[in-house]
Amino acid sequence: MVSPVRSICIVGGGTAGWLTAGIIAARHRSGLQVTLVESETIGIVGVGEGTWPTMRSTLKKMGVSETEFFRQCNTSFKQGAKFSRWTTGEASDFYYHPLVLPEGFPSLDLAPFWNRYSEEHENAPSFSNAVCYQEAVCELGLAPKLITSPEYAGIANYAYHLDAGRFASFIREHCVKNLGVRHVVDDVTRVARTESGDVEYVETSRSGRLTGDLFVDCSGFRAILLGQTLGVPFVSRSDVLFIDRALAVQVPYENEQSNITPHTLSVAQKNGWIWDIGLQNRRGVGYVFSSKHTDTDAALEELRAYIGPGHDNLQPREIKINPGHRETFWKGNVVAVGLSGGFLEPLEASALVLIELSAEMISALMPATRETLDIVARRFNETTRYRWDRIVDFLKLHYILSRRTDSRFWVDNRDPAGIPESLQEQMALWRYRAPGDQDFSSNNEMFPAASYQYVLFGMGFRMDTSLTAPERDPGTAQRAFAQNEALKVKWTRLLPRNRDLIDKIKEHGLQRI
Ligand SMILES: Cc1cc2nc3c(=O)[nH]c(=O)nc-3n(C[C@H](O)[C@H](O)[C@H](O)COP(=O)(O)OP(=O)(O)OC[C@H]3O[C@@H](n4cnc5c(N)ncnc54)[C@H](O)[C@@H]3O)c2cc1C
Numbered sequence: 001m002v003s004p005v006r007s008i009c010i011v012g013g014g015t016a017g018w019l020t021a022g023i024i025a026a027r028h029r030s031g032l033q034v035t036l037v038e039s040e041t042i043g044i045v046g047v048g049e050g051t052w053p054t055m056r057s058t059l060k061k062m063g064v065s066e067t068e069f070f071r072q073c074n075t076s077f078k079q080g081a082k083f084s085r086w087t088t089g090e091a092s093d094f095y096y097h098p099l100v101l102p103e104g105f106p107s108l109d110l111a112p113f114w115n116r117y118s119e120e121h122e123n124a125p126s127f128s129n130a131v132c133y134q135e136a137v138c139e140l141g142l143a144p145k146l147i148t149s150p151e152y153a154g155i156a157n158y159a160y161h162l163d164a165g166r167f168a169s170f171i172r173e174h175c176v177k178n179l180g181v182r183h184v185v186d187d188v189t190r191v192a193r194t195e196s197g198d199v200e201y202v203e204t205s206r207s208g209r210l211t212g213d214l215f216v217d218c219s220g221f222r223a224i225l226l227g228q229t230l231g232v233p234f235v236s237r238s239d240v241l242f243i244d245r246a247l248a249v250q251v252p253y254e255n256e257q258s259n260i261t262p263h264t265l266s267v268a269q270k271n272g273w274i275w276d277i278g279l280q281n282r283r284g285v286g287y288v289f290s291s292k293h294t295d296t297d298a299a300l301e302e303l304r305a306y307i308g309p310g311h312d313n314l315q316p317r318e319i320k321i322n323p324g325h326r327e328t329f330w331k332g333n334v335v336a337v338g339l340s341g342g343f344l345e346p347l348e349a350s351a352l353v354l355i356e357l358s359a360e361m362i363s364a365l366m367p368a369t370r371e372t373l374d375i376v377a378r379r380f381n382e383t384t385r386y387r388w389d390r391i392v393d394f395l396k397l398h399y400i401l402s403r404r405t406d407s408r409f410w411v412d413n414r415d416p417a418g419i420p421e422s423l424q425e426q427m428a429l430w431r432y433r434a435p436g437d438q439d440f441s442s443n444n445e446m447f448p449a450a451s452y453q454y455v456l457f458g459m460g461f462r463m464d465t466s467l468t469a470p471e472r473d474p475g476t477a478q479r480a481f482a483q484n485e486a487l488k489v490k491w492t493r494l495l496p497r498n499r500d501l502i503d504k505i506k507e508h509g510l511q512r513i
Pocket residue numbers: 011012013014015016017037038039040041042043044045046047048049050051164186187188189218219220221222224246248286319321337338339340346349350351352353
């Protein structure tokens with residue numbers, strides 16, 4: 001006798017719940033019944049506006065129209081992040097982590113060439129500017145594609161900024177109307193377990209019992225299934241990443257024609273950093289800070305100073321962050337996706353992408369039976385833990401390279417006691433050579449080697465190239481640098497202003513594929 005997994009019950013209707021429902025239902029249309037229950041009274045967290053380029057393939061696979069997504073979610077383009085004041089704290093201090101890979105990467109690695117050049121020339125261009133044309137596109141406020149580019153296709157690689165509240169409703173409508181997801185609006189009041197410890201059903205206030213062969217906990221910070229019911233411990237990462245508070249606020253534009261910044265702004269402050277995300281109708285701004293290093297009133301003052309005068313009526317919302325994740329993410333017939341699995345500061349927008357990857361993996365591991373679920377769970381846990389560890393390393397990288405001394409926050413961040421050993425090892429190797437694919441052996445890497453290069457060299461890190469043999473063919477590198485300059489000239493001339501393209505998409509639509 002085998003017990004096939006035929007029905008999936010998702011608890012929670014935030015971004016995690018609806019993306020998981022959509023990803024699974026799109027792939028297993030007739031094989032699996034997906035039910036999602038969400039509370040009417042417990043709201044969604046309602047932040048989370050920065051995504052990765054993966055969101056394009058996620059939405060495309062779900063059959064979502066990109067044009068409708070722009071029309072309904074105040075969506076805008078994101079072409080990476082601009083980090084200001086992270087290295088020295090001065091007003092002129094910035095670097096980019098763009099989404100386009102360095103020219104020729106990975107078959108050609110321009111990092112050693114640029115490293116040598118920048119040591120010999122005081123006015124050498126920044127790393128990202130020398131190897132990638134996207135910084136120039138972003139600095140001019142341009143879009144990553146043309147109105148003639150079909151849906152989901154770009155000239156430059158791109159992701160999105162989106163309105164989190166609208167996005168959940170938008171995906172919900174698509175899941176219910178087009179993908180056959182059963183939607184229950186009700187509160188889960190009790191979770192019943194079988195003798196073996198699995199979840200048997202969830203009891204709701206008005207809709208009775210909801211059963212499932214597999215339960216996905218998307219209940220946000222409450223983690224009512226994996227945390228509260230199954231008692232899977234929480235692993236704090238606050239010894240490495242100190243951010244534990246957010247003050248989030250929505251800031252109106254000066255006027256309807258204000259340009260929309262085509263990248264996330266991340267501006268370092270005394271005890272944390274401010275995100276600034278441009279949507280169609282407003283900016284989403286927030287200060288994430290360490291409560292061990294400052295208090296809410298002082299942080300509020302810094303946030304207000306950043307936003308500028310004329311916005312005293314805005315009341316930022318405080319959100320507590322417990323940096324960390326569950327010890328395991330799948331136990332028995334329960335798997336956690338989204339905030340129920342954990343959360344770290346949103347520095348590289350790694351939460352939504354982890355939701356996409358987790359839901360993809362659950363979906364790919366189906367069909368399964370109860371008998372094989374423990375094997376599936378073990379694989380999911382190994383992969384997911386690996387991903388969390390790499391995110392922790394990559395986020396910490398942004399802090400250890402800072403030279404800021406204006407507060408304990410920045411100094412404490414460089415204390416070797418708080419730097420994971422895995423990151424310390426990488427740094428020891430990168431002293432002599434640039435990050436490359438050989439440093440990341442898993443199929444489940446979160447960040448490509450190029451991302452590490454952008455952050456390292458962007459923050460003023462230089463390799464010791466005294467041990468490096470001279471390149472046999474420097475001409476190839478020279479041609480790649482020249483090609484990048486040519487692409488800069490071409491695309492800064494041809495790409496439209498970000499708001500202009502978004503307005504056109506809303507009016508005329510993009511060609512569907
Ligand atoms: C300050 C901040 C900034 C962020 N910025 C980014 C970013 O830029 N990029 C990014 O990728 N991520 C970001 N995130 C993370 C992102 O917001 C979340 O990962 C994402 O919104 C998913 O949330 P969720 O669906 O897990 O939880 P929630 O949105 O909290 O949804 C929980 C759901 O569970 C339901 N629920 C709870 N209890 C019950 C119950 N008893 N019965 C029925 N239903 C119940 C609720 O009704 C709700 O529908 C940020 C997070 C924070 C805190």
